[in-house]
Amino acid sequence: MNPQQMYELVLLALCLWREARGETVAAKEAVAWCIRNRVTHPTWWGTDWCSVILKPWQFSSFNANDPNAVKWPRPNDAAWQSCLVIANAVYAGEGQDPTHGATHYFDDSLKDNPPKWATDESLEPAGKIGRLNFYRRAT
Numbered sequence: 001m002n003p004q005q006m007y008e009l010v011l012l013a014l015c016l017w018r019e020a021r022g023e024t025v026a027a028k029e030a031v032a033w034c035i036r037n038r039v040t041h042p043t044w045w046g047t048d049w050c051s052v053i054l055k056p057w058q059f060s061s062f063n064a065n066d067p068n069a070v071k072w073p074r075p076n077d078a079a080w081q082s083c084l085v086i087a088n089a090v091y092a093g094e095g096q097d098p099t100h101g102a103t104h105y106f107d108d109s110l111k112d113n114p115p116k117w118a119t120d121e122s123l124e125p126a127g128k129i130g131r132l133n134f135y136r137r138a139t
Contacts, residue, residue, distance in 0.1 A: 008049035009087055012049060012090070017079060026129050029098060030105070033090055033098060117135065121138060123138055
C-alpha cells in the first residue's frame, strides 16, 4: 500500500470512528459503504476518498463546530480497532454493500427534524441499520 492509500484508509477509519464509534459493527460498515458509494460515483462530493470525506458539511464530525472534530482515538480503543478493520475491508471493496447504494445517512436523534434531503424526494430510504437511517438517489 502506498502512502496516499494508507492516508485514505486511516482517514476513512477516523471518519467511521468519529461518526459511528458507538454503533454496531453493521452500522459502522454501512457508514463506510455510504462513503465508498460517494467515492465510486463521484459528483460534487469529490473524486477520491479524501475529497469526499473532507468536503465541508458532509460528515459532521469534520465540521469545525462539531465536538467530534477534535476527538482522536487511542490506540487501545476497541472501537478504533473495529473501525480500522472495517475501513480496510470496505476500502478494498470486500463484502456486500448493506446500504443498497446509499450516499447519505442521518442518526435517529434527527428524526423529528431530518435533513432537507431526507424529505425533498431527491433521495429515497435505503434502510436502517442501528440508529442510522440510510438514503440513496430516488429511482
